[in-house]
Amino acid sequence: MKKSKHIVILGAGFGGYEAYKALPQWIHKEHTVTVIDKKNHFLFTPLLPEVAGSSLDQHSIVAPLRDILHKDTRFINKKVVKVNTDTQIVSLEGEDIEYDYLISALGAETFFYGTPGAEEHCLVLKHLEDAVAIRNICIDVFEQASQIESKEERAQLLSFMVVGAGPTGAELAGEMGELLFNTLLKQHPRITRDEVSLHIVNGGPRILQMFDESLSAYAQKSLEQNHIRISNNVRINEVQEGKAITAEGEALTAYTIIWTAGVSAIDLTCECGSFEKERGRIFTKRTLQAKNNDNVFVVGDMALFPTEDGRGLPMTAQVAHQQGECAGNNLVALMRGKELKEFTYKEKGLLASLGSFDAIGQVNGFKVKGVFAWLVWRSVYWILFGFWRKRIAILGEWIRNLFVPRDTSRL
Numbered sequence: 001m002k003k004s005k006h007i008v009i010l011g012a013g014f015g016g017y018e019a020y021k022a023l024p025q026w027i028h029k030e031h032t033v034t035v036i037d038k039k040n041h042f043l044f045t046p047l048l049p050e051v052a053g054s055s056l057d058q059h060s061i062v063a064p065l066r067d068i069l070h071k072d073t074r075f076i077n078k079k080v081v082k083v084n085t086d087t088q089i090v091s092l093e094g095e096d097i098e099y100d101y102l103i104s105a106l107g108a109e110t111f112f113y114g115t116p117g118a119e120e121h122c123l124v125l126k127h128l129e130d131a132v133a134i135r136n137i138c139i140d141v142f143e144q145a146s147q148i149e150s151k152e153e154r155a156q157l158l159s160f161m162v163v164g165a166g167p168t169g170a171e172l173a174g175e176m177g178e179l180l181f182n183t184l185l186k187q188h189p190r191i192t193r194d195e196v197s198l199h200i201v202n203g204g205p206r207i208l209q210m211f212d213e214s215l216s217a218y219a220q221k222s223l224e225q226n227h228i229r230i231s232n233n234v235r236i237n238e239v240q241e242g243k244a245i246t247a248e249g250e251a252l253t254a255y256t257i258i259w260t261a262g263v264s265a266i267d268l269t270c271e272c273g274s275f276e277k278e279r280g281r282i283f284t285k286r287t288l289q290a291k292n293n294d295n296v297f298v299v300g301d302m303a304l305f306p307t308e309d310g311r312g313l314p315m316t317a318q319v320a321h322q323q324g325e326c327a328g329n330n331l332v333a334l335m336r337g338k339e340l341k342e343f344t345y346k347e348k349g350l351l352a353s354l355g356s357f358d359a360i361g362q363v364n365g366f367k368v369k370g371v372f373a374w375l376v377w378r379s380v381y382w383i384l385f386g387f388w389r390k391r392i393a394i395l396g397e398w399i400r401n402l403f404v405p406r407d408t409s410r411l
C-alpha cells in the first residue's frame, strides 16, 4: 500500500534529529519519512575540542544514525546538492527525491570572510575529521621536533595559532594547551617549555564576548596561566604558509594555524530561487516555515529567524535543538490542519570549558567559574548527549584522564 505523504529531513544534526524525534509514531506508520545526511552519524559538536585535545576518543562523540533512527525510516547517506521548491524535488549526488514536506537542517560551514589564504593554509574545527587532524598534527610536530637539533627550528615547528576567541576557539585552545603543555611536553624530554607556543588571535576587544565581562577576564587570565598567549583587537587580513598577516601589516608566525573565527550557513542551492536568503541563511516565518514555502521548515544554523535586529538567532546547538522540536511539532500540526505555534527561544545559559578543571558559565542569571563551572559544564553536556552507549564511554574516558595521561598515539 502506498503511504500517503513523503516527509524529507535534510541533515541529521541538532536541528534535523530533534525535528525527527518530534514526529509521533503514527507519522511513521501512515507516511514515509526519509532522512538524508552526507555523514552516517550524529555528531555532538560541543565535545569536538576534547577530541582535538585527545581527552576523548573520536568514536565517543558520534552516534550511528542507523542505530538511532526508527526502523521504518529510510536513511540516505548522500550529499544534498540542491532543492527545487516548485517541483518539490531534492537533488542528491546521483538521485532525485520528491517530497511533500521538507525540513531543512544542513547546518553551517567555517566562514573565512574572504580572507586571502585562510582556507588554503588553516585547519578548521567543524567536523570529526577536523578534530582528529588537529590532534594528529599536535602529536606529529612533537615527534618531528624531537629529531631536530636546532632550538629555533624546533620552536618554529612547535608554534600554534588559533584565530578567533569565541567558544570554539577558546575551548579548543584550552584543550590544546592541556595536550601540548601537560602531556606532549612531558613525553618529549628534549623539548623545553619555551619552545612550544600557543597563541590566540582575537579580532574583538575580549575573548568569549557573549559572556559577562568579568567572566571573559577570568577566562583570559586562566588561559594565560596555562601558557597560552592572547592578543585581542588583532584582525587577520591574510594568511600565508606559516604566518598570519594582521590589518596593521605585522606577520605573526605559526607553523599550525587553526581558523575558528566564523561560520556561515550551508548555502543550499535552490533551483527555482524561491527561498529568500541572506549569507546562505534562509528567511523563516515565526512558525519556522520558509518564507513563501509553507511546506518547508528550516531550522538551526541555516534558518534566519525574524528577530528585532534582523540578524537572526545565534548559530548554536541550543537554538537548533529547540527549533527542531518546534518544527517537528508544527509539521504535524500542518498535516492535521491545526494551528501552528510560533517559535520562542529560551536561552538556558552559556558554558565554556577552559581545559581541565576550569570553565565559565552563566546559568539562570548566575555566574559560575573554576572547578564548579567545569563540573556543571561536564554534567550538562554529558546529559545533553542523549545516547547511553556514548555517555558510558565518555564517562569512562573522563575518569581515566584523572589518572593517566592523554593518549598520544597518532591515528
Ligand SMILES: Cc1cc2nc3c(=O)[nH]c(=O)nc-3n(C[C@H](O)[C@H](O)[C@H](O)COP(=O)(O)OP(=O)(O)OC[C@H]3O[C@@H](n4cnc5c(N)ncnc54)[C@H](O)[C@@H]3O)c2cc1C
Binding pocket: 010, 011, 012, 013, 014, 015, 016, 036, 037, 038, 039, 041, 042, 043, 045, 046, 047, 048, 049, 078, 079, 080, 081, 105, 106, 107, 108, 125, 126, 127, 167, 168, 266, 299, 300, 301, 302, 315, 316, 317, 318, 319, 320
Ligand atoms: C567545535 C564546535 C563546538 C560547538 N560548541 C557548541 C556548544 O558548546 N553549544 C552550542 O549551543 N553550540 C555549539 N556549537 C554550535 C552547534 O554545533 C551548531 O550551532 C549546531 O550543530 C547547529 O545545528 P544544525 O542542526 O543547524 O546543524 P548541524 O548540527 O551541523 O547538522 C547539520 C547536518 O547536516 C549534514 N549536512 C551538511 N551539509 C550537507 C549536505 N550538503 N548534504 C547532506 N548532509 C549535509 C551534516 O553532516 C550534519 O549532520 C559548536 C560548534 C562547533 C563547530
